Amino acid sequence: MNQKELPLLNPVSLPHPGKLLIIEPLDYPNPYDFHRAHRHDYFEIILVKSGNGFQLIDFSPYNIKEGQLFTIYPGQVHLMERKTAQGMIIQFKKDIFEFIHPLKHSHLYFSEASFDLDDETFTHLYDMTESIWDLLQKEELSALSIHKAYSYLQIILITLIEKHCNNTVDIQGHQVVTQFLSLLPQNIKTKKKVSEYCDLMNCSSDKLNLACKNRLGKTALKLIHEELILEIRRLLLLNQLSLKEIAYELNFDSPANFSGFIKANTGLTPTELQLSILKIYN
Structure with a gap:
């Protein structure tokens, strides 16, 4: 099948697109x-x-409990059973980062989706979330009120970034890794070489590999392969494309190379991998 003929995989959009x-x-x-x-x-x-x-976030299971915070970024596969859980959800588009400079969306690509916060920090973030909620309940917001809501969000995000980077000595290395991790899901269908990401980031492969090894204990190529497997798992879970179509969607040269890549990285055939994924989410 020609790649242009593939059905679109539309993600869930923000409930209020405006x-x-x-x-x-x-x-x-x-x-x-x-x-x-x-x-x-x-x-x-x-x-x-x-x-x-x-809940499951990109195939990783998480128990939901009091005082916990989770972050989910665009493209991640998500499934949540709330049971008795009560709380608040903050939803925002990448476009909002134009108004909360100098933060960038890449700063929110954390190694773990879950934050276990102390009571004081959680209460602080929850109170600010409720303050945003109160502001957004008004039918008409002034420009200053909108800016105030964005400022509350900025403080929440900065707090999370600080918590994530608390033990990080190499701040520059952290920035390199977060930028790389944010580029991966956006480009994984077309870019599978370390050099291609280095071109996007304007850095050397040695610098990128060193930062990745120091922060995550993995080479840049290993992280590219992990992201590619993750995207394959997402597409297999959605079950909207055949295996051959997924191979073309991800720009593999042939279905055989696609199968070989999966086997080498998971020890399973594509069919076996899909069955194991569907079993988890059913």
């Missing part, structure tokens, strides 16, 4: 079937005030 920032209660009625695995085209921060539940 807004850059939305706050919702954790138990709000989703405009899509949240009981099925889905992927967003926006960032989501989940703050759990009480109760419990369970």
